[in-house]
Amino acid sequence: MSPVSSKKTTSDKQMPVSKKLKLGILFSGIILLAEFIGALVSNSLALLSDAGHVLTDVLALSLSYFALMQAKRPSNFKMTFGYHRIGVLVAILNSVSLIGIAVFIFYESFQRFQNPPEINAGLVLPVALLGLATNLTVALILHHEQKENLNIKSAFWHAAGDALASVGVIISAVVIIISGNYLADIVVSIIIGLIISLGGVNIFRQGLRVILEASPKDINLNQLADSVKTIPGVKDFHHIHIWSISPEIHALSAHVLIDDCPVSQADDIRQHIETILKESFALSHVTLQMECRVCRTNDILCQLEIEQKPHLHKHH
Ligand SMILES: [Zn+2]
């Protein structure tokens, strides 16, 4: 169960989120360029892997910014749910690119393991230090917002993970300078590759859950139904659909069985249910069908079937 997050962000008087994201993209873009050139000149795969990781950060930050802008677009007659899922689609594409980068790192590590090339660790060290400083700055900029917005949260953890990867590159550079063992570069590359692929798989699964209309992970449907059934006047709660329009917007539709009573009284019950669903289960879009007779589909779940004659529009 997740607490409701409808309260205004406390950072309204500070820099807006979109500006923070733009700043993060700028910083990450600069370090991406520095690490990429540094990796080519020094021949360090660890630094190139780190550059690959920073590239994923730039993608993640850009995605968060894009999703933020798309989410602001109003709904219209063609898109009654608005444009929230465009961000989800881009996230899935982004995750596939993360996995691709990881595969490249593993392949290159394997090639280098058989024949470790010489690396200019003296150049790797300052570039990695610069990367660490920049990633810590980006993580710090996003730190406040990451509790409020799932998209920003993923961008924050990208930056935090990359700071960690920079530490790995620094360690490998120091090991090479002290011992001259170039294998350290490969070991760190593989670790960074693992971090990238884990992030990719995680984002892919999360995006897929939204596309497949999965129930939000942190909502227990039995617990939810029980909470609603304890509300005075509610005799049954069934035909429940729960889905996510985006990772942050959860929706529910359901049937509510009540006594035959004035509409005003039914409306009070409906409001009570909506309040519980919003405050205890973070369901921001709720549609309820009030009933006073046991209905045809009174199972807790709805079994969707393709109508034989779709032109009749008979579906619930
Ligand atoms: Zn609505």
Ligand SMILES: [Zn+2]
């Ligand atoms: Zn019903």
Ligand SMILES: [Zn+2]
């Ligand atoms: Zn249904």
